[in-house]
Amino acid sequence: MEYLEIKNISKKFGEKIALNNISFEVKEGEIFAIAGPPGAGKTTLLKILAGLITPDEGSILLEGKDITNLPPSQRNIGMVFEIPPIYPDRTGFENIAFPLKIQKLPKDQIEKKVHEVAELLGIKHLLNRQPSTYSGGEYQRVALARALVRNPKILLLDEPLRNLDAKIQENMRSWLKKLQRELKTTVIYSTHDPIDAMAIGDRVSILLHGNIRQTGTPPEVYLRPQSIDIAEYVSIPALNIFRGAIKEIDKEVVEIDIEGILKIKKKLSKTAIEKLRKGEVIVGIKPRDIDLHMGPPSENTIVGKLVLTQTIGSETLISVEVNSILLRAIVKKKLTSTEESKIMLTLNPEKIYLFHPDTGETIYS
Amino acid sequence: MTKRIISKFLRYIVIIAFLAWILIPVLWMFTLAFKSYPEWRVAYFFPKEPTIMNFILVFEPKQIIGMMGATALVDPVTLPFINSLLVVGASTVLAVIIGFFTAYGASRYNSPGPFSLFFTLLTRMLPPATFVTPIMVYYANLKLLDSHLGLIMLYSAVTVTYGIWILKGFIDQVPVEWEQAALLEGATHIQVVFKVTLPIVKSGLVVSGLFIFLLNWAELLFALVLTNVQAVTLPVHISKYVGAVGQLYGPQAALGILSSLIPVVIGYLIQKHLVTAFTFGMVR
Numbered sequence: 228m229e230y231l232e233i234k235n236i237s238k239k240f241g242e243k244i245a246l247n248n249i250s251f252e253v254k255e256g257e258i259f260a261i262a263g264p265p266g267a268g269k270t271t272l273l274k275i276l277a278g279l280i281t282p283d284e285g286s287i288l289l290e291g292k293d294i295t296n297l298p299p300s301q302r303n304i305g306m307v308f309e310i311p312p313i314y315p316d317r318t319g320f321e322n323i324a325f326p327l328k329i330q331k332l333p334k335d336q337i338e339k340k341v342h343e344v345a346e347l348l349g350i351k352h353l354l355n356r357q358p359s360t361y362s363g364g365e366y367q368r369v370a371l372a373r374a375l376v377r378n379p380k381i382l383l384l385d386e387p388l389r390n391l392d393a394k395i396q397e398n399m400r401s402w403l404k405k406l407q408r409e410l411k412t413t414v415i416y417s418t419h420d421p422i423d424a425m426a427i428g429d430r431v432s433i434l435l436h437g438n439i440r441q442t443g444t445p446p447e448v449y450l451r452p453q454s455i456d457i458a459e460y461v462s463i464p465a466l467n468i469f470r471g472a473i474k475e476i477d478k479e480v481v482e483i484d485i486e487g488i489l490k491i492k493k494k495l496s497k498t499a500i501e502k503l504r505k506g507e508v509i510v511g512i513k514p515r516d517i518d519l520h521m522g523p524p525s526e527n528t529i530v531g532k533l534v535l536t537q538t539i540g541s542e543t544l545i546s547v548e549v550n551s552i553l554l555r556a557i558v559k560k561k562l563t564s565t566e567e568s569k570i571m572l573t574l575n576p577e578k579i580y581l582f583h584p585d586t587g588e589t590i591y592s
Numbered sequence: 593m594t595k596r597i598i599s600k601f602l603r604y605i606v607i608i609a610f611l612a613w614i615l616i617p618v619l620w621m622f623t624l625a626f627k628s629y630p631e632w633r634v635a636y637f638f639p640k641e642p643t644i645m646n647f648i649l650v651f652e653p654k655q656i657i658g659m660m661g662a663t664a665l666v667d668p669v670t671l672p673f674i675n676s677l678l679v680v681g682a683s684t685v686l687a688v689i690i691g692f693f694t695a696y697g698a699s700r701y702n703s704p705g706p707f708s709l710f711f712t713l714l715t716r717m718l719p720p721a722t723f724v725t726p727i728m729v730y731y732a733n734l735k736l737l738d739s740h741l742g743l744i745m746l747y748s749a750v751t752v753t754y755g756i757w758i759l760k761g762f763i764d765q766v767p768v769e770w771e772q773a774a775l776l777e778g779a780t781h782i783q784v785v786f787k788v789t790l791p792i793v794k795s796g797l798v799v800s801g802l803f804i805f806l807l808n809w810a811e812l813l814f815a816l817v818l819t820n821v822q823a824v825t826l827p828v829h830i831s832k833y834v835g836a837v838g839q840l841y842g843p844q845a846a847l848g849i850l851s852s853l854i855p856v857v858i859g860y861l862i863q864k865h866l867v868t869a870f871t872f873g874m875v876r
Contacts, residue, residue, distance in 0.1 A: 279772050300778035312773030316791050326777035329787075377777065 228291050230255035230413060231276075231381060236285035238271055245271045247437045249285070253381075253415060258407055260428025261417045264460065268437040269417040270309070273383045276415065277306045289380065305379030309386040311370030313358045319345075320354040323373045330377075344376045348406070363391045364399050371403075375412070384416045388423065400427050421461040425449055433457050455509060455587040458580055464514045464544055467554055471510040471581075473503050483581075485510050488549040489529050491576045495592045502583060502590050509587075511580035514544065517556035520573035529554070533570040536562060547572060625845035632841040646846035653843070669847060672829035677854070679740055679825060680808040683747035688801045690748070691755020692793075696785060698756070699763040700771075709760075712753040720750075724817050731818060738820045746814055751804040758803065762796030763789060798865040806855055826851045 229252035236249040246268045253259045263269050274280040276287060278299035286295045294302050313322050320341055327337040345351045350368045353361065361369065367387050374382055387403075388396045404427055407414055418424050424431045425445035432442040441453045452458035459466050472484040476492070481500065484490050495503075520528050531549035538544075543558045547570055556572055564570045581590045624632065625646050627639040653666045694712075697703040715723075727746065728737070736742030770792070771784045779787065790797075812827040819828060830851065833844040859866075 274772075277772075277776055279775065299772075299776045302776075304776065306773065306776055308767075308769035308773060310767040310769050312767075312770045314770060314788065314792055316794065325774070325787075329774065329777055329779045329783065373773075 228288075229253065230290060231415075232288040233276070234286050234288070236272070236275060236282045236287070238268075238275065238280065238282050244437050246275070246282070249434075249437075249439050251432055251439055251442055253413060254429075255413055256411045257429040258404065258414045258416055258427055260424035260431045261415065261434050262421045262424035262428075262431055262460075263417075263419065263434035265419050267419075267434045269419075269434055270385055272434070273306065273385050273415065273417055276381070277304050277383055278302050303377070303379050304381045304383060305374035305377060306383040307367070307370045307374050307385065307387050309389055311366050311387075312373065313361075313366055313369055315358050318355055318357060319350065319361075319369050319372075322358070322369060323354070323376050325373065326377050340376055341372075344372045347410075348372050348375075362395075364395045367391070367399060375410070380413065382412050382414045384414060386418055387416070388418070396423070403427065421449075422463060425461075433460060435460065451589070451591065452580070453589055455511060455580075455582040455589070458511050458582070458589065462511075462513050464555055464557065466580075467512040467514065467517075469510045469512075469552070470584075471508045473506055473508045475500060483508060483510065486550070486552055488531075488552055488554075489527065489574075491527055491574075491579070493576045493579070493581075493592065495581075495590075499581075499590045499592055502588075503581070505584065507584045508590075509582040509584055511582060512554075512574060513578070513580075514555040514557045516578040517554070517572050517574045519558050519560050519562070520571040524571060525573075527573055527576060529572045529574070531570060531572065533564050533566055533568055536566060545570070621845045621848045624841060625849050627842055629842065632839075646842040647850075649840075649843045650846050650850065666829070666832050667824075669826075669829060669850065672824045672826050673850075675740065675823055676809065676826040676851075679743045679747065679823065680805055682740075683744045683751070683808055684801055684805045686744065686748040687752040687755045687804050688759075688797055690752050691800060692759050692790070692797065694752075694756045695759035695763055696789065699760050700768070709756065712756055715750045716753060720813050724814060727814075728817055737818055738822050740823050742818060743815060743823055743825070746818070747808045747811065751807055754804055754807070755800045758800035759793065759796050762793040766792050795865045798862050802858065802862060802866075805858065809851075809855055 231253040233249060233251050233253075236246055237244075238246040249272060251259075261269055261272065271280060275282050278294075278297060282295070286293055288294070289302070313319075314325075317325075323341045323344065324337050327340060332340075341354070342351070345354055348368050348371060350365065350372060353365055353369055358366065358369070371384075371387075384403075388399055391399060400423065416424070416427055418427075421431075421433075425448065428445060430442060431445050431448050433440045433448060435456055441448055441457050443451075448457070449461050452461055455468075459468070469486045469488075471486070474482050474484070476482045479494055479496065479500070480492055481495050481503075482490055482492050524530065529547075529549055531547040531554065533545060534548050534553070535546040536543055539557070541559070543562045545556050545558055545562070547554045547556065554572070582588065583590060620637070623637055623639060626642045626644070627634075628641055628643045628645060631639055631641075650669045653668060694709075698709050731737045731742050734742075736745075766789055771788055774784050774788045775781075810827060811825070812831065815823075815825040815828045816831065819825065826847070830844055830847045833840040833847065
């Protein structure tokens with residue numbers, strides 16, 4: 228029995244399927260990240276866990292107890308919404324104290340608890356200020372304090388970093404992860420950004436179109452996506468996708484012709500080859516797995532025309548045209564070529580992804 | 593350079609012309625109130641011999657007889673003033689309270705549907721003169737003529753639609769998640785309304801209240817038809833100064849100043865809310 232078990236949850240809004248047969252388990256004390264593009268059903272899922280939306284089917288078990296039909300107030304689940312519930316007409320203290328006042332706790336206890344949580348989150352200076360004076364990060368901290376002051380069994384965070392700028396996002400994420408390690412609160416964290424999810428989550432679930440498509444540790448999800456849509460979703464910058472013709476040339480070795488720009492040889496197991504009987508395959512290459520090629524052309528070298536360069540910090544994102552096909556690559560080495568000039572790229576055949584042309588399933592060697 | 597000066601100059605001309613258009617009648621009323629009887633109909637702005645006689649006459653209108661040969665009498669302003677405060681105050685509070693709950697239902701539960709909410713505006717689409725007669729007949733039967741209750745009911749009914757529409761705008765801006773957070777924390781739905789939403793839209797209550805108050809404070813037609821002695825309001829009282837009793841422009845202007853005092857004071861007291869009402873006091 229896991230701490231939290233979600234079993235076969237489905238929800239429709241009218242004709243639209245928001246969640247389709249969702250099942251997963253969350254361990255006590257972990258950060259479980261749910262990543263999915265906007266509209267995937269993340270907020271609906273969290274609201275179902277909180278009890279704010281009733282699922283059409285399925286059940287939720289917390290510590291083995293069925294809480295599916297319990298009203299939100301009796302679940303002891305805290306939630307920080309994308310629009311943090313910080314009421315603009317009252318101070319930080321009054322906002323954090325709100326749940327305790329609703330529970331009619333004595334005044335001195337409220338005072339004590341609010342100060343404790345404020346101390347813990349380093350927001351004592353915000354207690355007497357009006358929310359209109361807060362920065363984005365401060366908003367989120369106060370919202371978190373309000374959710375934590377009740378000591379919830381599970382903390383649901385719905386896109387908590389969405390409206391913050393990149394640098395503050397990273398700061399807040401590290402801070403949040405460290406805080407969670409101290410408190411050991413079980414956290415379910417939703418985000419539209421796969422990088423955000425993999426950075427904060429102990430485990431990550433990928434939610435696409437109302438379906439949980441894959442659950443695993445961040446490296447598992449990032450390095451071994453189970454299908455093309457997951458690979459596309461987790462790859463930033465966007466995955467290079469090509470059609471490939473596949474041909475068995477030796478025992479367990481195939482040759483893949485990638486749209487005529489490159490022929491690569493790859494070792495595949497018998498079962499993998501079995502799945503690719505049709506002779507067609509979809510090839511996915513992460514821009515990070517393509518690099519500049521130095522020296523004379525050799526096997527796995529692609530020659531093309533550099534059409535666009537974009538500097539991303541110490542790396543450069545380049546677009547290269549080969550036989551009128553565009554290829555994106557992230558180059559770590561110093562780029563000497565200029566736009567419109569010839570450039571040579573190389574890739575490691577081990578790192579390319581092969582997807583089944585009909586099902587989109589990833590085929591690993 | 594000169595072009596900029598000219599455009600600046602033109603801008604000021606426009607602003608001054610606009611202000612004059614709005615304010616000259618008010619200024620005229622103001623100076624008229626301090627003019628003595630012979631000056632009332634003279635077309636110059638400032639009184640030659642400023643007097644506060646008009647203000648005294650408003651409270652002791654008996655002196656008007658003899659002074660200028662007016663035949664009929666008007667009453668002191670005291671009763672209409674109290675009536676206006678009572679009727680307008682009560683109907684405003686009523687309209688705002690009913691408006692808030694209707695707006696809340698409309699905003700959160702889409703009740704009673706956009707169609708019927710739209711029709712709350714109906715009373716403002718018809719010229720009041722079209723339905724004042726039927727109301728007079730009803731009121732005569734219900735013994736509500738010349739009563740405070742009758743006016744309060746009518747005033748709140750015809751202005752509640754402003755409360756609904758203004759407050760719906762405010763409530764719509766309160767994210768539903770703010771209420772859900774409170775539900776999660778153990779609050780009941782009633783507590784959510786009173787402890788979360790109501791305090792947040794406080795500025796909206798004040799703004800819609802002021803708006804409704806101003807409309808009712810200046811309302812003349814209904815009060816003129818439906819009141820007579822007991823429940824006469826200020827606008828009706830003011831209108832009496834020109835007509836049956838002669839043309840007492842001076843005291844009428846003095847009354848105008850007195851009757852504008854209340855809205856001005858209220859407006860001043862709540863100006864903080866008027867500002868926060870538009871910014872909604874939050875940062876997104």
